[in-house]
Structures are given as C-alpha cells and as structure tokens.
Amino acid sequence: MRASQLYSPTLREMPADAEVMSHKLMLRAGFIRKLSAGLYTFLPLAWRTLRKIETIVREEMDAIDSQEIMMPIIQPAEIWQQSGRWGAYGEEMFRLQDRHQREFCLGPTHEEMITTLVKMDVSSYKQLPLTLYQIQNKYRDEVRPRFGLMRSREFIMKDGYSFDADPASMKVSYQKMYDAYSRIFTRCGLDFRPVEADSGAIGGSGSHEFMAFAKSGEAAIVRCHDCDYAANIEVACPQTPDIESEAAGVELEKVATPNQKTIEALCQFLQIDAAQTIKVVMYQAEKKLVMAVVPGTAEVNDVRVAGLVGAVELPLAGDEELQAHGLIPGYLSPIGLTPSDGLEIIVDPKVMQMTDAVSGANEADTHFRHVIPQRDFPDVRVETIRLITDEDVCPKCGGHITIDRGIEVGQVFQLGTKYSESLGAMFLDQNGKSHPFYMGCYGIGVSRTMAATIEQSYDDDGIIWPVAIAPYQVVVVAANSKNEEQQQAAEQLYNELTRAGIETVFDDRKERAGIKFKDADLIGYPVRVTVGKTFIEDGEVEIKVRRSGEVTKVKSDKALSTVQDLLASLA
Numbered sequence: 240m241r242a243s244q245l246y247s248p249t250l251r252e253m254p255a256d257a258e259v260m261s262h263k264l265m266l267r268a269g270f271i272r273k274l275s276a277g278l279y280t281f282l283p284l285a286w287r288t289l290r291k292i293e294t295i296v297r298e299e300m301d302a303i304d305s306q307e308i309m310m311p312i313i314q315p316a317e318i319w320q321q322s323g324r325w326g327a328y329g330e331e332m333f334r335l336q337d338r339h340q341r342e343f344c345l346g347p348t349h350e351e352m353i354t355t356l357v358k359m360d361v362s363s364y365k366q367l368p369l370t371l372y373q374i375q376n377k378y379r380d381e382v383r384p385r386f387g388l389m390r391s392r393e394f395i396m397k398d399g400y401s402f403d404a405d406p407a408s409m410k411v412s413y414q415k416m417y418d419a420y421s422r423i424f425t426r427c428g429l430d431f432r433p434v435e436a437d438s439g440a441i442g443g444s445g446s447h448e449f450m451a452f453a454k455s456g457e458a459a460i461v462r463c464h465d466c467d468y469a470a471n472i473e474v475a476c477p478q479t480p481d482i483e484s485e486a487a488g489v490e491l492e493k494v495a496t497p498n499q500k501t502i503e504a505l506c507q508f509l510q511i512d513a514a515q516t517i518k519v520v521m522y523q524a525e526k527k528l529v530m531a532v533v534p535g536t537a538e539v540n541d542v543r544v545a546g547l548v549g550a551v552e553l554p555l556a557g558d559e560e561l562q563a564h565g566l567i568p569g570y571l572s573p574i575g576l577t578p579s580d581g582l583e584i585i586v587d588p589k590v591m592q593m594t595d596a597v598s599g600a601n602e603a604d605t606h607f608r609h610v611i612p613q614r615d616f617p618d619v620r621v622e623t624i625r626l627i628t629d630e631d632v633c634p635k636c637g638g639h640i641t642i643d644r645g646i647e648v649g650q651v652f653q654l655g656t657k658y659s660e661s662l663g664a665m666f667l668d669q670n671g672k673s674h675p676f677y678m679g680c681y682g683i684g685v686s687r688t689m690a691a692t693i694e695q696s697y698d699d700d701g702i703i704w705p706v707a708i709a710p711y712q713v714v715v716v717a718a719n720s721k722n723e724e725q726q727q728a729a730e731q732l733y734n735e736l737t738r739a740g741i742e743t744v745f746d747d748r749k750e751r752a753g754i755k756f757k758d759a760d761l762i763g764y765p766v767r768v769t770v771g772k773t774f775i776e777d778g779e780v781e782i783k784v785r786r787s788g789e790v791t792k793v794k795s796d797k798a799l800s801t802v803q804d805l806l807a808s809l810a
C-alpha cells in the first residue's frame with residue numbers, strides 16, 4: 240500500500256474530547272472517526288487490525304471444534320420474555336417495533352437466540368457436545384458512552400455457546416474455551432490475567448474475566464503475590480478474622496449532630512476517627528428497601544449485595560423512597576428497625592465486631608454513641624458485603640494482595656440450565672429421558688481488544704503495535720522525496736518486501752522526512768526502513784524497531800532478510 244493512497248487522515252493535535260490514550264491515538268492516527276456518542280467508523284488501518292484479531296479468534300475456535308455461524312442482530316421480544324430478561328435487562332437494551340407494532344431488540348447478547356436455534360435441531364445426546372460462535376456487532380444503549388471503543392453503543396464481539404449433556408461435560412467445554420481464550424490474548428500480545436468474576440445479567444454458576452492490565456482500566460483486580468488467586472474486586476470476598484466482642488458495655492447515648500450527614504462531617508464534629516463509625520447505604524430492590532451496613536472506612540460491594548437479594552440491578556434508594564418508609568437520610572442505622580417484607584438489613588461481620596461505635600439514630604440531626612452491634616443490631620442478616628482493600632489479605636491463602644486496574648477483554652460463563660429450562664430446550668438421553676442442555680457462554684470484545692492493546696502499548700510518539708495485529712508490519716520511507724535515487728530504491732525495497740509476503744506501506748508522499756517519521760511512529764508500524772543519505776553514500780538502509788527504538792544499518796541487499804529476522808523475533 241502506498242501512503243499517498245492510504246485513507247489514514249492523521250491529526251497533529253490531541254482531540255479535546257478524548258479521555259483515554261487509545262481513544263486519543265486512534266483518532267490522531269486515522270484509525271477511527273466519531274459519528275455520534277458511542278458510534279464510530281473504522282477506517283482502513285483499524286479494520287485491518289480488527290480482521291487480524293478476528294483471524295486469531297477463528298483459528299483458535301477451529302482448534303477446539305467450535306463452529307462459526309451468524310445469527311440475526313434483530314431479536315424478537317418473545318424469546319427474551321420467555322427467559323425472563325426482557326424486563327430485567329434494563330435500559331441498556333435498544334428496543335424497537337416493526338410496522339405491525341411487534342416488539343424487537345437490537346441484540347446486546349445472544350443467549351436467547353442461540354438456545355432457540357439449537358432447540359430447533361438438536362434433540363439427542365448423540366449430537367452433543369456442540370459449540371457454536373459468531374463474530375458480530377452488538378448494541379447497548381450506554382447511559383454515558385465514553386473512553387472511545389471501551390464503552391461504546393455499537394461494538395464488535397465474538398460470542399460463543401456450548402451445549403452439553405451434564406455438568407461435568409459443561410465444565411470440560413468451559414475449560415477448553417478458557418484455554419483457547421488464553422491463547423488468543425497471548426497471540427494478540429496482551430499482558431492479561433483470567434480472574435474470578437461475577438456473572439451479572441448473563442447468570443450462571445461460575446465465571447472468569449480476562450483482564451488486560453492498564454492504568455485506564457475501569458475494573459479493579461485483586462491479585463495475590465503468594466498464590467495464583469486473582470479476582471474482580473466485585474467477587475473478592477475479604478476475610479474477617481474471628482474476634483469475640485463484648486455484647487455489654489456503656490449504654491447507648493444519643494447526641495445531637497445537626498446537619499452532620501456524612502462520615503467525614505460527623506468525624507470532625509465529634510472529634511472521632513472514621514474507624515469508629517458505621518456507614519449505611521440504602522438500595523431499592525424490586526419490592527423492598529435494602530439496608531447495607533459496613534464500617535465507616537469501607538465501601539459497600541453493591542454487586543455482592545445485589546446477589547444476596549437476588550436482584551439483577553440494585554439502584555440506590557432516593558430520599559423520597561426512604562422518607563416513605565419513615566427513614567431519615569443521613570441518620571440511618573439498624574437500631575430500632577425490624578426486618579420485614581419491605582426492608583432487608585444486611586450487616587458486614589466486621590461491623591458486628593465493633594465495640595464502641597457511632598451510628599445514626601434514625602432521628603433527624605441525631606446519632607448514637609457507644610453502639611455495640613452484637614447487642615444493638617438484633618435479627619439482622621450478617622454477610623460479607625464490604626469491598627476488599629489492599630490492607631486485607633488474600634481470600635485464598637492469607638497472603639499479600641495488591642489491587643490493580645484492568646480492561647475486560649473477554650469473559651466466560653458456566654450457564655448451567657438457566658436458559659435451556661426457561662426456553663424449553665431439551666434433549667433425550669440414552670434411556671429416552673428428557674433433560675435441559677447444560678450451557679456455557681463465552682464472549683470476546685474484538686474492538687475492545689484493539690483499544691486495550693493500545694492502552695498497554697504506546698509512548699509519547701504514538702502507538703506501538705504487536706506484530707501479530709499491527710495493520711501493516713513495515714513502513715518504507717524515502718528520507719528525501721525529491722531525491723529520485725532514494726525514491727526508486729525505496730520503491731524497489733517496498734516491492735521486494737511485498738513479494739516476500741510482508742505487509743508493507745511505502746510512504747511515497749511528497750512530505751518532509753520529519754513528517755513521515757512522526758506519522759510512522761504515531762501509527763505504530765513495528766519496523767521502519769529508511770532510505771536516506773547512507774544509501775547514497777555506501778548503499779546502506781536504516782532499519783528501526785518501533786518498540787525498542789533499536790536501529791540497524793545494513794546493505795540494501797540484506798534489508799529483506801534483516802526485516803524477516805526482526806519480525807520473527809518480535810512475533
């Protein structure tokens with residue numbers, strides 16, 4: 240490809256509205272263009288990289304006998320209603336009606352669709368196991384699309400599904416896919432780790448996320464340095480040592496705390512430490528309020544709370560909802576409250592170990608001193624609901640942990656019979672008895688993987704692509720576009736590399752060398768070959784590796800073999 244013909248409109252300035260580096264660099268380097276919030280056009284360079292990622296995915300799926308299909312993007316509401324997710328999925332689902340007022344959605348995922356498909360044709364254990372996948376656009380109406388391709392409304396996703404006869408076989412299929420995903424992300428050049436994860440709206444009994452480490456990552460990942468434990472912070476359950484606390488002591492004391500509605504304000508007002516306080520967060524479940532109680536220094540793990548009360552989504556309760564139940568925002572505690580059909584109280588065990596705490600008094604402008612939860616919080620549900628911190632120990636071995644940031648590029652789920660039962664997808668066993676399929680679900684964010692790679696591999700000059708998914712492997716530059724001898728030598732070298740099967744761009748533009756070099760670094764070609772003064776003087780060309788900055792000078796007739804060796808070493 241000649242740079243003069245390549246549709247790659249680069250920008251000199253960083254886009255003002257881009258927040259993360261992958262977004263900034265893809266816009267600057269001419270990979271994408273924004274149409275609307277969360278909607279992007281992939282230009283040729285991006286499309287080449289996406290196709291390479293897809294090729295790696297297809298090769299690894301073929302290796303485990305997963306078969307590619309293509310399902311409709313538009314899905315009828317009936318199958319979602321049958322699974323129970325039409326109402327539960329939430330406002331992220333794009334919903335539409337046809338001219339006959341029948342309801343449909345733009346597929347955010349395809350569990351219902353694939354189950355309906357397999358139900359039509361698979362009826363015997365002899366047809367199992369079966370694994371199918373597709374690579375397709377998905378649609379989610381994000382409340383705030385941001386971070387470029389990280390959280391967009393339309394994105395490219397590989398989604399796969401396995402069907403098995405029993406739980407043991409399902410786990411075998413799950414492990415095959417887990418291993419294939421590890422190979423895929425390794426081949427893409429990512430620094431990643433599979434971590435235990437919450438199943439969320441997809442459901443199921445077990446799940447792992449494949450997290451690419453990056454400072455810009457939205458997810459927090461707990462990693463142990465003494466064992467192999469790794470988990471999304473949402474599922475990492477902190478250990479609470481068994482400490483006996485006295486259920487006696489000084490009696491409760493009411494104190495006036497006018498307008499002290501936050502932990503910080505309360506601590507300043509009473510001259511106490513936050514570790515002495517008790518924090519309450521209220522949620523609105525479908526039919527009841529949920530009171531989550533943690534130490535004042537902790538944060539509530541809302542995913543854990545949602546799982547405990549069986550909610551797919553668990554929004555915070557508003558002041559009006561609290562006041563309708565006679566509760567005073569800013570002055571809440573379990574003291575004097577009785578769990579009921581309209582109120583569930585969940586208290587973290589670390590709170591139950593406190594012996595002289597401060598909590599709300601369920602009266603305006605009033606708190607209690609000398610709170611002893613074992614004495615004062617009767618009939619509450621005790622569950623670990625605080626988020627783990629780096630001051631905790633590993634939930635698995637008790638070792639040292641750190642909390643890093645990561646980008647979710649893939650996730651695998653053990654679904655069990657959640658969808659096959661609700662949608663009536665059954666098969667007959669050896670004895671002619673009917674059973675629901677045991678299913679697995681497996682997703683890869685193809686466009687997100689491209690963005691995550693950039694978040695891990697860039698410098699002040701631009702993108703640094705791994706060879707495997709770089710849009711082109713090599714760029715050839717004639718330093719002086721006005722020097723006919725340099726131009727001819729560069730073109731000859733370009734043709735030689737191309738004939739050898741090396742994906743090469745020839746920067747034949749009538750621009751200064753500095754501009755060509757800056758664009759080459761910005762776009763991130765793994766290898767740059769420059770035909771300049773040294774070629775005129777002694778027949779040498781300069782070969783530079785983008786990642787390391789290493790420069791080698793070789794005779795022009797050795798350029799092809801040198802480039803081949805470099806690309807092999809970088810692969």
